[in-house]
Every structure is written in structure tokens, then in C-alpha cells.
Amino acid sequence: MSTPAESIRAAEAGHWGKDIRSDLHVAFEPRDRGGLEISLESRVDLYYGDSIRAQARQVLETLGVKNAQVRMHDEGALPYVISARLETAVKRAGLAADQKALPEAMPLPNPSAKDRLRRSRLYLPGTEPKYAINAGLHEPDAIILDLEDSVHHAEKDAARILVRNTLRAVDFGACERMVRINQLPLGLQELVEIVPESPDLILVPKVEYAEQLGEVDRMVNELKLRYQINRPIWLMPIIESALGIENAAPIAAASPNVAALTIGLEDYTADLGVAKTSEGRESLYARSKLVHAAKAVGVQAIDSVFGDVGDMDGLLRWGQNSRAMGFEGMGCIHPSQIRVIHEAFAPTQAEIEKALKIVTAFEEAQQKGLGVVSLGSKMIDPPVVHRAQKLVARAKQMGKA
Amino acid sequence: MPERIELAQNAAGRMVPAMVNGKPQIPYIGVGKYQPRGRKQAPPVRSSKDYPENGDKRVSDLETALRNCGLRDGMTISNHHHLRDGDRVALMALEAAARIGVKDLLWFPSASFPSQKSAIDLMEKGVIHHIEGSMNGPLGDYCTQGKMRGMGVLRSHGGRWQAIQDGEVHVDIAVIAAPTADAFGNADGSHGRSACGSLGFALADSMYADHVIVVTDNLVPFPCIPWQIQGNNVDYVVEVDSIGDPAKIVSGTTQITRSPDRLRIAEFVASFLREAGIMKNGFSFQAGAGGIALAFVQYLKAMMKEDGVKARFVRGGSTKFLVELLNEGLTDYILDGQTFDLAGVQSIGSDPRHVSTSPFTSYNYHGKGNFASMVDAVVLGATEVDVNFNGNVVTHSDGRLLHGIGGWQNCLASGCTILAVPSFRDRIPVIVDEVTTLTGPGELIDVIVTERGIAINPRRQDLMDATKNSKLPIRPIQDIKAEVERICGGKPAKPKLTDNPVAVVKWVDGTVLDTVWQIS
Numbered sequence: 001m002s003t004p005a006e007s008i009r010a011a012e013a014g015h016w017g018k019d020i021r022s023d024l025h026v027a028f029e030p031r032d033r034g035g036l037e038i039s040l041e042s043r044v045d046l047y048y049g050d051s052i053r054a055q056a057r058q059v060l061e062t063l064g065v066k067n068a069q070v071r072m073h074d075e076g077a078l079p080y081v082i083s084a085r086l087e088t089a090v091k092r093a094g095l096a097a098d099q100k101a102l103p104e105a106m107p108l109p110n111p112s113a114k115d116r117l118r119r120s121r122l123y124l125p126g127t128e129p130k131y132a133i134n135a136g137l138h139e140p141d142a143i144i145l146d147l148e149d150s151v152h153h154a155e156k157d158a159a160r161i162l163v164r165n166t167l168r169a170v171d172f173g174a175c176e177r178m179v180r181i182n183q184l185p186l187g188l189q190e191l192v193e194i195v196p197e198s199p200d201l202i203l204v205p206k207v208e209y210a211e212q213l214g215e216v217d218r219m220v221n222e223l224k225l226r227y228q229i230n231r232p233i234w235l236m237p238i239i240e241s242a243l244g245i246e247n248a249a250p251i252a253a254a255s256p257n258v259a260a261l262t263i264g265l266e267d268y269t270a271d272l273g274v275a276k277t278s279e280g281r282e283s284l285y286a287r288s289k290l291v292h293a294a295k296a297v298g299v300q301a302i303d304s305v306f307g308d309v310g311d312m313d314g315l316l317r318w319g320q321n322s323r324a325m326g327f328e329g330m331g332c333i334h335p336s337q338i339r340v341i342h343e344a345f346a347p348t349q350a351e352i353e354k355a356l357k358i359v360t361a362f363e364e365a366q367q368k369g370l371g372v373v374s375l376g377s378k379m380i381d382p383p384v385v386h387r388a389q390k391l392v393a394r395a396k397q398m399g400k401a
Numbered sequence: 402m403p404e405r406i407e408l409a410q411n412a413a414g415r416m417v418p419a420m421v422n423g424k425p426q427i428p429y430i431g432v433g434k435y436q437p438r439g440r441k442q443a444p445p446v447r448s449s450k451d452y453p454e455n456g457d458k459r460v461s462d463l464e465t466a467l468r469n470c471g472l473r474d475g476m477t478i479s480n481h482h483h484l485r486d487g488d489r490v491a492l493m494a495l496e497a498a499a500r501i502g503v504k505d506l507l508w509f510p511s512a513s514f515p516s517q518k519s520a521i522d523l524m525e526k527g528v529i530h531h532i533e534g535s536m537n538g539p540l541g542d543y544c545t546q547g548k549m550r551g552m553g554v555l556r557s558h559g560g561r562w563q564a565i566q567d568g569e570v571h572v573d574i575a576v577i578a579a580p581t582a583d584a585f586g587n588a589d590g591s592h593g594r595s596a597c598g599s600l601g602f603a604l605a606d607s608m609y610a611d612h613v614i615v616v617t618d619n620l621v622p623f624p625c626i627p628w629q630i631q632g633n634n635v636d637y638v639v640e641v642d643s644i645g646d647p648a649k650i651v652s653g654t655t656q657i658t659r660s661p662d663r664l665r666i667a668e669f670v671a672s673f674l675r676e677a678g679i680m681k682n683g684f685s686f687q688a689g690a691g692g693i694a695l696a697f698v699q700y701l702k703a704m705m706k707e708d709g710v711k712a713r714f715v716r717g718g719s720t721k722f723l724v725e726l727l728n729e730g731l732t733d734y735i736l737d738g739q740t741f742d743l744a745g746v747q748s749i750g751s752d753p754r755h756v757s758t759s760p761f762t763s764y765n766y767h768g769k770g771n772f773a774s775m776v777d778a779v780v781l782g783a784t785e786v787d788v789n790f791n792g793n794v795v796t797h798s799d800g801r802l803l804h805g806i807g808g809w810q811n812c813l814a815s816g817c818t819i820l821a822v823p824s825f826r827d828r829i830p831v832i833v834d835e836v837t838t839l840t841g842p843g844e845l846i847d848v849i850v851t852e853r854g855i856a857i858n859p860r861r862q863d864l865m866d867a868t869k870n871s872k873l874p875i876r877p878i879q880d881i882k883a884e885v886e887r888i889c890g891g892k893p894a895k896p897k898l899t900d901n902p903v904a905v906v907k908w909v910d911g912t913v914l915d916t917v918w919q920i921s
Contacts, residue, residue, distance in 0.1 A: 051890060138661055
């Protein structure tokens with residue numbers, strides 16, 4: 001299928017400049033003849049100049065481009081980024097709509113369990129490569145490659161290709177690999193690009209009706225079948241409006257693939273027309289309702305982000321309060337927040353010891369064939385035992401017991 | 402450089418010139434192998450009859466002082482770099498020499514800075530023949546492009562002392578910038594509006610040079626107390642309006658890195674010292690003033706407090722972070738070779754436990770021992786490290802002259818030498834097969850700490866044993882390198898170098914460790 005001549009044009013992608021790191025800018029001009037003319041200015045020219053020029057040739061060949069002028073300014077971009085920027089420029093020029101220049105795939109991490117630890121999920125802007133490369137080293141429970149609010153609307157196409165390549169080429173260690181797609185209908189297009197790379201979880205923003213989630217779920221299942229993906233891809237709807245909060249339980253129940261519910265406080269407070277405070281009283285109802293909806297359906301409740309990166313004490317207080325309300329984790333916008341968040345969501349030593357005592361008492365009672373569990377003079381009800389068992393299991397997961 | 406230079410292979414397998422600037426050289430023969438002979442060099446005997454009885458050695462300007470010292474073609478002029486990028490005195494002296502009309506001088510700074518790039522004009526005009534000392538930025542490029550008439554010589558702080566002491570470099574005239582001085586020539590760096598802390602880098606020059614000129618913007622009536630430079634070694638004193646730009650001499654504040662990756666490296670280093678049992682009561686350590694090193698001090702400080710550990714001494718490059726350790730009772734002393742910020746200057750000027758050292762006491766290898774080998778742990782940077790734990794600080798992987806050696810080589814003698822480096826910078830791997838320019842032999846480098854893991858030199862079984870149950874990511878260096886090469890898309894290409902030497906790297910004993918080659 002050939003594209004009409006008028007819609008083929010010069011195009012650019014990527015960034016360069018003194019303050020840019022780990023990225024590459026491409027100015028792409030398709031021509032009728034003359035082969036590939038590739039020029040490169042790079043701060044790593046001496047070390048990888050030949051390799052970059054060769055890679056560019058290879059990528060263009062894969063995309064079926066035979067005649068073009070390509071000018072690249074490189075600021076130390078890694079190969080998967082170079083590939084993404086070239087592909088984006090070529091597609092913006094109106095070519096290669098059905099081709100992909102996929103980087104070599106890293107082995108996939110273990111599949112993600114539905115109720116795994118999700119204490120911290122670190123947002124990474126989808127258009128800026130430099131944050132993703134070492135994100136896994138800081139050991140958040142999850143990373144989020146974001147296609148939505150951190151990406152300017154003119155860069156959505158670039159982010160999609162870059163995030164796809166990132167999922168393929170970057171090692172995130174044991175982190176859960178999440179992608180936040182855009183609101184529907186754009187989000188559905190993005191799934192087509194992203195799902196083949198087996199992300200572990202899709203964050204769906206601004207969900208207000210169960211049916212919106214149903215659409216996403218159907219698309220994901222269809223793509224999994226088409227690309228023969230046998231590992232789970234979970235869904236986490238983000239509720240960001242009063243209507244969404246009203247529909248929280250049906251949204252959570254919309255699919256067995258929903259692993260957690262979360263809330264977006266900026267949009268929610270805007271919807272209410274109130275200021276967002278660091279104590280969060282204005283969102284107390286919404287967050288409580290969210291927790292209840294999640295628990296009613298049997299999924300996790302995950303809290304929003306804490307925006308003040310300089311305020312670690314405030315973060316700790318928010319996190320501890322969040323845990324006390326029933327949340328199992330929260331969003332994270334900077335690696336320096338990770339450790340504090342994990343501390344906030346960890347059971348205290350005293351809680352762990354108490355829980356261990358209860359579990360031991362339960363196990364002893366079981367062994368003796370007793371129906372009633374007691375600790376000292378207190379009788380311990382089954383729900384209390386159950387909660388203690390969950391706490392001990394969680395503590396073990398966190399390496400604290 | 403028209404003639405062919407004769408090269409020899411040294412004990413590190415590197416090709417080095419047999420002659421440098423007309424002087425025969427000894428190729429490096431290994432750590433602790435070279436036996437020096439002979440006596441220390443000394444300046445001529447002088448008589449007090451030739452100096453003012455009232456002790457007033459002032460002359461009207463630097464040009465007069467240089468003429469009085471008998472400045473001639475081909476002489477060696479030296480200065481210290483305690484005023485760093487804010488220094489004005491070195492160029493003042495060289496420009497005065499140019500006005501006098503001399504040529505072919507050897508400029509021998511303890512380090513040069515980008516603000517001194519007009520020295521290139523003086524080289525083009527023939528006033529300066531060549532520079533022996535570090536050459537950053539434009540001066541470094543000038544040298545690696547083969548434009549300098551003589552060969553550059555890079556020495557450590559200790560090596561520079563050794564070269565002067567042993568007579569390898571004969572200083573004709575030393576020009577010493579002094580933040581405070583009296584008319585007799587006693588001088589100090591800890592007070593005055595251009596205060597810079599220690600003046601240790603000028604000490605050897607003051608003792609061994611034939612002629613010594615002190616230049617100050619803060620003359621005080623005799624005596625100048627404290628005095629680090631003795632006026633009894635000084636010929637002339639010159640007053641000027643300003644010896645340097647205070648804003649560039651010391652920084653107002655030194656900043657800890659905020660990069661999460663670099664903080665991770667810094668925390669690993671501190672944890673390593675704790676888990677290896679090196680951090681314990683009465684221990685000692687040294688760290689540079691770079692972003693990672695400063696962060697390391699903060700992490701270590703928290704651990705010292707938690708474990709109730711106090712250091713006997715810490716060595717600097719002093720900054721406010723070291724001063725805090727002193728003030729909070731976490732160390733008995735700071736032994737300071739160079740002061741980087743206002744807090745350091747303030748402390749050295751007022752706290753008797755914050756002591757000025759010199760390259761003689763800290764680093765000189767040709768003496769009866771020095772402090773460097775007594776330090777339990779040192780944390781340094783590097784531009785490159787290789788799989789044999791060799792280190793490079795003077796060139797990047799492109800072969801361009803970047804950096805002086807400073808005290809880096811001297812510090813390698815410590816009990817546990819740690820290089821704290823990112824595993825790659827801007828797609829350029831820091832861990833390579835073989836360093837481009839050898840600055841430190843691998844047998845002295847014990848641990849390499851990156852954001853992706855910690856590599857312990859296999860020679861240090863004791864450190865491996867001490868940390869075998871650690872949760873720190875201790876890995877073979879080849880593993881980290883392989884991971885980095887995968888991320889960066891393969892091994893980097895090597896620079897295209899000619900076979901024309903433009904500079905040499907000396908080891909702490911004056912032998913030649915490696916060569917810097919002209920870039921194609």
C-alpha cells in the first residue's frame with residue numbers, strides 16, 4: 001500500500017542540546033533517488049560514531065527507506081533510543097506505517113503475580129530516555145512507563161515507540177513493568193504497540209464506567225491471543241473523578257484481570273473544585289471508598305503520589321496514614337522517595353512480632369485439635385488470625401520476617 | 402616534534418620515551434622497586450648582608466622583582482594552584498616575563514586552570530617553551546594536538562615535591578601568591594580577602610627554588626602569624642591590588658550530588674567500609690571533593706553515629722562536610738592539603754585540630770615515609786578503570802588531556818583504595834579492557850564501586866572474606882563490564898593515536914609510568 005506523494009514530507013524526532021542526555025535528534029528528509037545520505041554529530045562520535053551510522057542504515061533498511069537525507073545530533077543515546085527516534089521520524093514523514101524497527105529483546109522477567117508487592121510504583125516520562133536506563137537499580141516494586149500526562153500531545157507518537165522499545169531492551173530487574181496508556185480511544189491504539197512486548201500491567205487513566213475497562217480488557221485479550229502471550233497482563237484503573245468514585249466497585253469488578261484500583265488526586269480534586277492539601281482531608285471519602293471497593297472485589301488499593309520531593313517527613317506521614325486506611329502502596333515520582341515509601345508501608349517490628357505470636361498460637365491450636373485460638377487470656381477470632389497470617393506473609397515478602 | 406623519540410617498554414607493558422625535554426628517564430619498574438640515590442638538591446648559600454636589615458623586601462612590581470632575580474631565557478618559573486581558577490598571579494608573572502623579553506621558559510605550576518588559557522599565546526610567541534604540570538581544557542588540547550614545543554610532564558602532588566627535592570626539576574624563580582604576607586616574606590593562606598586555606602603546594606618551591614617572590618594583596622605589619630611560608634626563604638615581596646577572584650578561589654558552598662545514581666554509589670562505598678570492618682574507632686579516611694565523595698561522607702557520618710564510631714583523623718580536600726565531622730566530635734583531626742570552600746577556610750583559620758599539611762608530609766615518596774600509606778581508606782574517582790583494576794585520571798577514553806593527577810596516585814598507598822565511578826557516562830563505558838592512559842597500577846586499587854555493583858580486586862582475599870555475607874552487590878569486574886557493554890551496544894572504538902609522544906605520566910618515584918600520544 002503506497003502513500004500518496006503529497007503526504008510524504010520531511011520530519012523530525014527526538015531532542016538534542018547542551019542539557020540533553022541519552023537522546024538523539026533526527027532530521028529526516030525522504031527523496032526520490034540518491035540513496036541514503038547519513039550525517040552524524042555526536043558527543044560519542046569517536047567511540048560509537050561508526051556503529052551509530054551503521055545502525056541508522058540498518059533501521060532505515062528495515063523500514064523500507066531507500067532514498068533519504070538523514071541528519072542526526074546525538075547526545076549519547078543508547079541503541080534502542082536511536083532506533084525509536086529514527087522510526088518516529090520516518091513515520092512522521094508518512095512512510096513505513098506498517099513496519100517496525102524492533103531492538104533486540106531482553107529476556108522477560110518472571111510473570112507478575114496478581115497480588116504481588118506494589119508498595120511503590122515509579123513514574124518514568126515516556127519521552128525522556130535518561131530516566132529509564134537506571135530506574136530498576138533503585139528497586140521500586142514497579143516502574144511506570146508513562147504515555148499520558150507526562151507526555152506532550154505532540155509527542156504521543158514518539159513516546160509510544162520509545163516505550164515499546166524500552167519494554168523490549170531495558171532490564172528493570174525484578175520490578176513490575178507497568179505502562180500508563182492514554183484515555184480511550186487513543187489508549188486502545190497504544191495497546192496495539194505495547195501489548196506484544198508483554199508489559200506486566202496496564203494503568204488505565206480517568207476511568208468512570210466499568211464498560212471503559214471492559215473495552216481495554218477485550219483489546220488486551222485479543223492482542224494476547226494474536227501474539228501468543230501466555231503471561232498475565234494486569235489492569236489497574238485510575239479513578240480521577242467523582243463519577244469514577246461512585247462507580248468504583250463495578251469498575252474493580254469489570255474484569256478478573258483487574259489487580260488493583262488507584263486514584264488520581266490532581267484530577268479528582270479539580271473535579272470537586274477543591275484545593276489539594278498535604279493532609280488530604282478533601283479526598284478522605286474518595287480514598288476510603290476506593291479502598292472499600294477494592295476490598296469488596298478482592299483486589300489491591302493503591303494510593304496516589306506525594307508531590308513534594310523535598311519533604312521526606314511529609315511523605316512518611318502520608319504513607320503511614322495511607323497504610324492505616326487500607327492502601328497497600330502508592331505512586332512515586334522520584335527514586336529518593338522509594339525507601340521512605342517502603343518504610344511507611346512496612347509493618348512495624350512490634351506489629352510483626354504480635355502477628356507471629358498469633359500465627360504460632362493458631363498453629364499450636366490446630367495441632368492440638370482445638371477449635372479456639374487463645375493468646376494469654378485473650379480469645380483470637382478467625383479474622384484476626386487471617387489478618388495476622390497476611391501480615392506475616394507480607395513481612396516475609398519484604399524481607400522483614 | 403621532528404626527531405624520532407626512542408621508546409622503551411616499562412614494567413607495566415607501556416611504551417615510554419627514554420628522554421623527556423632533554424633529560425634521560427627511568428621507565429617504571431614496579432611498585433616499591435626503584436631505589437633512589439644521591440643527595441637532595443639545595444639552593445645556593447646566601448648571606449644576610451645582601452638582604453635589607455629592616456626586613457623590608459618589598460619592590461614596586463613583579464617585573465622589577467623578576468629582573469632582580471636575574472630572569473633569563475630558558476629558566477624555570479613556578480607557582481602554586483591554591484587559588485584555582487581564580488588565580489591571577491601566575492599569568493601576571495608570565496606576562497611580566499614576556500614584557501622583559503625572555504624566551505623559552507619552562508612554566509612549572511602545581512596545576513593549571515582554564516582561566517590561564519592565554520598561556521597558549523605565550524607559547525605561540527615563544528615566551529614559554531613548555532609546561533610541566535596538569536593542563537585542563539584548552540591547554541590540554543593544545544598539548545595533545547602536538548603544538549607544544551616541549552613534552553608535557555604530569556606528576557602527582559607528591560611527585561612534584563619529589564621532582565624538586567631530587568633535583569629533577571630545578572626551579573629558578575618561584576612566584577608565590579599569598580593571601581596574607583609581611584614585608585619579610587612570611588606568608589599564609591588562611592586569612593585575607595583572597596584566603597585559600599593551606600599553601601602547601603608552594604612549600605617545596607619556597608625551600609628549593611633559587612629565587613622566591615611573594616605576591617600579596619594583603620600586606621600586614623611583621624609578623625604575619627600564622628606563617629606557612631618562611632620569609633627566610635624569600636627574596637622579594639610585591640604588593641598588588643588583587644591576587645585572585647575570591648568567587649573562584651573557594652566556592653561559597655560545595656554541593657552534594659542529587660543524582661540518585663551517584664547517591665547510590667556513595668552509599669555503597671560507605672556500606673562497604675562498614676561491612677568490611679574498616680569503619681571502626683580510631684580509623685582514618687580520605688575522600689575527594691567531587692559530588693560522589695561528598696555524598697559518601699554524609700552516608701558514612703550517619704553510620705558512624707549509629708555505630709558510635711569516631712575517626713582519629715580524616716584527610717582533605719576540606720569542605721564544610723569534613724568540618725562538620727570535626728565539630729560534631731566524629732574525628733579528632735582534619736589533616737588538610739587543600740581547602741575547597743569558605744567553611745574549610747574558616748575552620749583551618751580558627752580550629753587547632755584542623756591542620757595544614759603539605760605534599761612533603763602527606764605524599765612525598767622519596768622521604769622517610771608519608772601520611773598516605775597510613776590512611777585506612779580513600780575514596781577517589783577515575784575516568785577509566787580496566788579489568789586488571791588499573792586506573793586512569795588524566796585522559797578520557799578519547800586520549801585528550803583532561804585532568805591533573807593531584808594527590809590521586811599518592812593516595813593509592815592507603816589501606817583500602819576505592820574508586821567510586823559510574824559504570825558508564827553518556828554511553829561511554831568507564832570499565833574497559835585496558836585503560837587508555839595508565840595513571841595508577843591495578844595492584845594498588847582494591848575496590849571499584851559502581852551503581853551496578855562492587856568489584857573487589859582478587860588480590861584482596863581479606864576484603865572478599867570480610868564481605869562474603871554482605872547483601873551488597875559484589876560482582877566480578879568482568880560481569881559489570883559485560884553488562885555495560887550490552888547496554889551501550891558493544892565495545893567502544895579506541896581513539897586514533899599517533900606514535901608521537903606529547904606528554905608523560907610520572908609515577909610517585911619519578912619513573913615514567915605511561916605516555917600521552919598525539920591525537921591523529
